[in-house]
Amino acid sequence: MATTYAIGKLAKLTDTKVPTIRYYEQVGLLPAPERNAGNQRRYREVHLQKLRFIRHSRQLGFGLEEIASLLALQESQADSGEVQRIARNHLDEVRDKVARLNKLEQALSQLVSCCGSGQPHDCQILSVLADHNLCQHEHEGR
Amino acid sequence: MATTYAIGKLAKLTDTKVPTIRYYEQVGLLPAPERNAGNQRRYREVHLQKLRFIRHSRQLGFGLEEIASLLALQESQADSGEVQRIARNHLDEVRDKVARLNKLEQALSQLVSCCGSGQPHDCQILSVLADHNLCQHEHEGR
DNA sequence: CTTGAAGCTCTAGCGACTAGAGCTTTTACA
């Protein structure tokens, strides 16, 4: 019979915490494995591979729903167009976020630089926070 | 008697949703205002100013706990050194995040660019996601 | 055969809101 892995083993192999693996099962991302006589999960190769896929996708910032779609597309051998669409869409979001964070970084460094490090004479940070007009930057939501 | 604002008015003046204002009160960020005969909140200038401070700080990415500290420091007239420490610390975190997102953007654009836009012949995205070794990038947690 | 590690389920918490149900009060207009 084929090799099986206990949940702790799978956790080590994929650098995932045990409760996280159970969580993925709970939300339907990782299929429920068989259980042994004592009700413990016994995983197979297929689970290991799916879990690696999930973890790599997470490291790349994909959300669990996106990952679910990607896994389904992998299964279905269907059009790679949809895969590309998801990936590009995610990339766009990341680029947006980078742009927003860069603006934020600008605004913050100006805020912080307004008073030299040692001087105790009153610093402007609180005033700028209190009054947006003292701040040269537009900010966005999200 | 001094002007007061209903919650909806305050919301408009500060571009904040009404439930968000109530939430700030609930977590102790914004002091509970007096109530009128019909139990409705009636805010004063001081609330308006605190709320503006909170919102501007949020736009700059400060967390509610940091904002609570900043408000307390504003109140106490205490050392601006602590204010600077909080702001610099936040700036450091933002810079970290920018760096991480930039790496992510790198990895993702490579992932996406592996197959030209129109061609249907099988694209590599799924394979890379399934096997981190096919990916040139290290990824971090967080 | 014992003991300690690993497994199990279930519930709650994080941060910063947001949405909705089901009510009461205020406001504007006829």
Place this chain on the structure above:
DNA sequence: TGTAAAAGCTCTAGTCGCTAGAGCTTCAAG
């Protein structure tokens, strides 16, 4: 003054992706 819509109220639950803990059972090694 009557009425209806808008705005207010409280309370609960949901978002996302986990993480922590309680209190139990099962497994593996010596």
